Amino acid sequence: MLFDWLQQSQFGKHCALHIPNAIDIDLIKQVHNAAYVDGFINGTLDEKRLKRIGFPWSNALVERTLHSVAGTLLGAELALQHGIAIQISGGYHHAHADFGSGFCIFNDLVIAARQLILNNSARKILIFDCDVHQGDGTATLTAEREDIISCSLHCDKNFPARKAHSHHDLTFAKGTADAEYLKLIADILPLLLNTYQPDLLMFDAGVDVHQGDELGLINLSDHGLLQREQLVLGIAKRAEIPIVCVAGGGYCRDTLHLVNRHSQLYIAATELFC
Template sequence: MVIPVVYHASYSQLALPSQHRFPINKYRLLHDWLQHSQHSRYCKIHTPERVQLSIIKQVHDAEYVDGLINGSLDAKQLRRIGFPWSSELIERTLFSIGGTLLAAKLALEHGIATQISGGYHHAHANFGSGFCLFNDLVIAANQLIAEKAVSKVLIFDCDVHQGDGTATLTSNRTDIISSSLHCEKNFPARKAHSHHDLTFAKGTGDSEYLKLIEQVLPLLLSTYQPDLIMFDAGVDVHQGDELGLINLSDAGLLRRERLVLNIAKRADIPIVCVAGGGYCRDTLQLVNRHSKLYIAATDLFCETGE
């Protein structure tokens, strides 16, 4: 089996101030790592198209969407997002959302797919936050449901920060189930209500973290019987993350990826994996953390024997 991997060069084509917190280069470097690693022969790169604005507007307020696209949002709104406005910002955003939608469709076809960007779970209906302009997870899930490709989607969000935008966007829905596993004392300060919120104390380590996933994910699959799992594989749960506050080791992070993917595989439910968060001034350390997903995926789905 060859695993579909979605990537577009625009993911890292955004000029930011030198001290900006967002690790814009990690997408290009992760793609380069994958291309030159032993795992490349088990992966096929797919290039997304820009998502149509009409698809975004099925989830987000049209006035907010238009304001972002044409650059008319006020300075306060942009500060909340965390990026200065530019045409490159809009370009990478539209390709990123298109990438998550493409990866979701490929997962339905192949059983698994990954997206080197994605996981913009702080975007709400009419405002963005925390480096998230539009919520690619909900947009992709909503579009697949609208196309009748699926009836129900589970968003399983393992980013260290709560997916508050995902929570508010799905609060009145029964066809998109939001589950967020996050550090209790971390951004955002005011939490929203997901269908299932599972919180960790500051400093939680491998054993407690993995035990909860092992208990909860099979229960969610049994309860909701989704047609697709959307896995936000944020690596900001790593002990070396500068914004995370949870203490997963390298080995624990790899075990998480194996655990989530294996549960999905055993249940025979397609899974699409997006990159999610990760914050470290040493971008190569971030690439190493994100690479665990690809190591686990090729091992479990491609029978590499590694």
């Protein structure tokens, strides 16, 4: 539905659409345990592992996963060329080396970042995760790295119950509203960019921080969500650091509301980059 909105709205004319091929499975195995990867691809994971992921296995899920992970890598490559790219899905930050969790199977953020560094397309990458849930998988997968920096801004009393240690973890209490949330981003993101001087900023733009989200527990308004997107994109633009954005989480039975929340990222990008 977000794809349809992009095609039909006034913002569609500003977007060049790129469709990825399925990612090479060997690239996934550079980040994830080979037995886990093969088990998912072949449909042989046990029920306990599938339950932890949250999806029933199917061939369609495999195809969707391989294309979505590839979309983040393609988006990152395009961002380095054009200054900004937005992946219509992605943000699978609960995927660990040998298991998936919380609707995340393979960690597209770390896979893409690692590949860019291996290809010498980037020296250092900052993952700025604004999904309401901590990026625990990203944290564990980057814990020993100094070239992929993880920063997670999340609700302290939300999933996962047991938090990992990102390079930087910043927490919000239940009910945090626009002003406090936006001030922290305005204070911390320029500092991180100045400290690490990354060649690419990866922005997990989860909309589960919205006050209407069914799993979020943080109270950003519609305007606050738009302001967040404007703030992050604006800081990256002023710093002249390319930014790739992924959709991240969002949980609402009314899909029209969910599309509206995700669309704020495209509205902000159009305002700032077109």
